[in-house]
Amino acid sequence: MKLLCTLLLLTMFSFGSVIAQQMVSGTISDENGEPVIGATVLVKGTTTGTTSDLDGKYSVNVPEGSTVLVFSYVGYASQELEISGSTMDVTMSEGVNLENVVVTALGVERSEKALGYAVQEVDGEEVAKSNTTNFLDALNGKVAGLQVTSASGAAGASSRVVLRGPTSLNGNNEALIVVDGVRINNSELATERTLAGAAYSNRGIDINPNDIESVVVLKGAAASALYGAEGARGVLVITTKKGKAGKSKNDINVDYTSTYTLSQVNKLPELQGKYAQGTAWYSADGVTPEHFAPETGWLTSWGPLVDTLYWDGSTDYDYDNNGQIVGESDPTAQTKVVPYDNLGSFFQLGHAWNNSLSVSGGGENGTYRFSFSHLKEDGIVPNNTFERINVGIASTNKFMDDKLKFNTSVNYSNSGGNRIQQGSNISGLMLGLLRTPVTFDNSNGLSDPVNDPASYYTAGGTQRNFRGGGGYDNPYWTVNQTPFTDRVNRFIGNMTVSYDFTDWLTLRDRK
Numbered sequence: 221m222k223l224l225c226t227l228l229l230l231t232m233f234s235f236g237s238v239i240a241q242q243m244v245s246g247t248i249s250d251e252n253g254e255p256v257i258g259a260t261v262l263v264k265g266t267t268t269g270t271t272s273d274l275d276g277k278y279s280v281n282v283p284e285g286s287t288v289l290v291f292s293y294v295g296y297a298s299q300e301l302e303i304s305g306s307t308m309d310v311t312m313s314e315g316v317n318l319e320n321v322v323v324t325a326l327g328v329e330r331s332e333k334a335l336g337y338a339v340q341e342v343d344g345e346e347v348a349k350s351n352t353t354n355f356l357d358a359l360n361g362k363v364a365g366l367q368v369t370s371a372s373g374a375a376g377a378s379s380r381v382v383l384r385g386p387t388s389l390n391g392n393n394e395a396l397i398v399v400d401g402v403r404i405n406n407s408e409l410a411t412e413r414t415l416a417g418a419a420y421s422n423r424g425i426d427i428n429p430n431d432i433e434s435v436v437v438l439k440g441a442a443a444s445a446l447y448g449a450e451g452a453r454g455v456l457v458i459t460t461k462k463g464k465a466g467k468s469k470n471d472i473n474v475d476y477t478s479t480y481t482l483s484q485v486n487k488l489p490e491l492q493g494k495y496a497q498g499t500a501w502y503s504a505d506g507v508t509p510e511h512f513a514p515e516t517g518w519l520t521s522w523g524p525l526v527d528t529l530y531w532d533g534s535t536d537y538d539y540d541n542n543g544q545i546v547g548e549s550d551p552t553a554q555t556k557v558v559p560y561d562n563l564g565s566f567f568q569l570g571h572a573w574n575n576s577l578s579v580s581g582g583g584e585n586g587t588y589r590f591s592f593s594h595l596k597e598d599g600i601v602p603n604n605t606f607e608r609i610n611v612g613i614a615s616t617n618k619f620m621d622d623k624l625k626f627n628t629s630v631n632y633s634n635s636g637g638n639r640i641q642q643g644s645n646i647s648g649l650m651l652g653l654l655r656t657p658v659t660f661d662n663s664n665g666l667s668d669p670v671n672d673p674a675s676y677y678t679a680g681g682t683q684r685n686f687r688g689g690g691g692y693d694n695p696y697w698t699v700n701q702t703p704f705t706d707r708v709n710r711f712i713g714n715m716t717v718s719y720d721f722t723d724w725l726t727l728r729d730r731k
Contacts, residue, residue, distance in 0.1 A: 242281070356425075376421050426708065
């Protein structure tokens with residue numbers, strides 16, 4: 221009896237499952253009546269679907285509650301059809317929607333295929349997902365003919381964008397940046413390039429990547445003619461995000477993103493670890509390497525073999541906690557000298573936090589959007605930092621049956637940081653690192669040399685470096701004593717009033 225009841229229940233359950241679904245079948249053909257082979261049939265809102273066979277026929281089980289089938293095939297326009305019965309024959313039309321509206325010069329929207337010059341658009345989501353401090357770096361590899369070069373790997377370093385190669389041998393080759401109709405000068409001035417020998421920022425870095433709706437790249441003179449001489453090198457037309465109308469005027473959209481990025485040194489040059497500080501004196505008997513202590517100010521590393529040297533263990537020596545270096549035959553020799561890795565131990569793990577919040581909403585006659593973003597980055601070089609705060613407000617309003625439009629956009633940025641000396645100067649970080657001999661420890665054996673002045677100060681208050689206080693600076697002196705700091709406050713905004721007289725005539729004024 222129990223077995224009979226179980227079988228009856230299973231039968232009822234199976235029957236219930238069958239009647240909960242609807243079988244829909246039919247034939248898919250083109251405009252000439254020929255079967256479309258391999259067309260996709262998908263139940264909208266589900267993963268249930270099938271494909272048409274060699275005769276264009278299909279059959280699909282439609283779950284209970286589903287009412288729409290989606291028919292698609294490469295080269296044909298997709299169709300969404302309400303289920304009207306168990307049999308549905310479909311005729312598919314060739315062609316797909318190629319209309320792509322882009323923002324061209326002076327903010328004019330045009331159909332991309334109607335343009336007589338080259339343009340390329342990058343979606344704002346692609347820019348934001350790249351998670352770069354400077355939005356220009358996110359364009360690398362996404363636009364044909366566009367080259368982005370970062371000045372260095374330092375936090376807050378500038379990035380240069382060049383379209384279709386240089387156009388001037390001694391002038392500015394930087395592409396013009398236009399944000400909602402406002403021109404941004406991203407060029408690098410010669411005075412800035414040499415200022416304090418630091419990796420400064422150019423102004424493209426002030427733009428919040430999370431506020432970008434799209435980036436349209438105008439290439440060539442025909443595309444950028446309306447921007448005059450500034451546009452001769454190409455133009456990046458940036459449209460920022462605006463509020464989107466919800467189902468009701470009380471709907472509010474809140475978006476919050478938080479990203480964390482780690483960075484580290486990719487490659488370091490190989491340095492010799494065989495010879496000590498000093499030189500090789502030539503005599504009639506051949507070459508006799510001579511060791512010179514740091515206090516002598518000697519600059520080369522052509523001295524004796526490191527594996528023949530010892531520390532004497534003296535505790536009152538300013539230039540090494542292990543004592544002075546002596547030869548293996550010296551009676552004060554105690555501990556064998558081991559080469560220091562000044563280069564490999566200097567760099568740190570860089571990291572960056574980026575938090576972004578936006579609130580938007582509106583109705584048929586107007587929208588609004590408020591955004592706030594905070595980026596804080598610590599570079600791979602100690603004490604190299606960059607911070608950016610962005611606040612944006614945008615609104616759109618329509619009057620007189622949508623003919624009169626009033627739009628506003630205001631963006632504030634506060635950016636800056638702590639820059640470290642670089643380049644060919646005595647405080648240049650890499651010069652101090654690469655030229656320090658392996659017998660001198662820049663950190664002085666300290667566990668936290670960045671924050672402990674004993675790494676770069678002697679007991680007498682002079683700089684502690686491998687040349688007795690002169691010549692190239694100790695890298696820990698460089699990051700603590702010779703930084704370049706900056707802070708830039710900037711507003712970018714516009715107000716636009718337009719009136720549509722007809723479909724082809726619009727009067728627009730932008731301030």
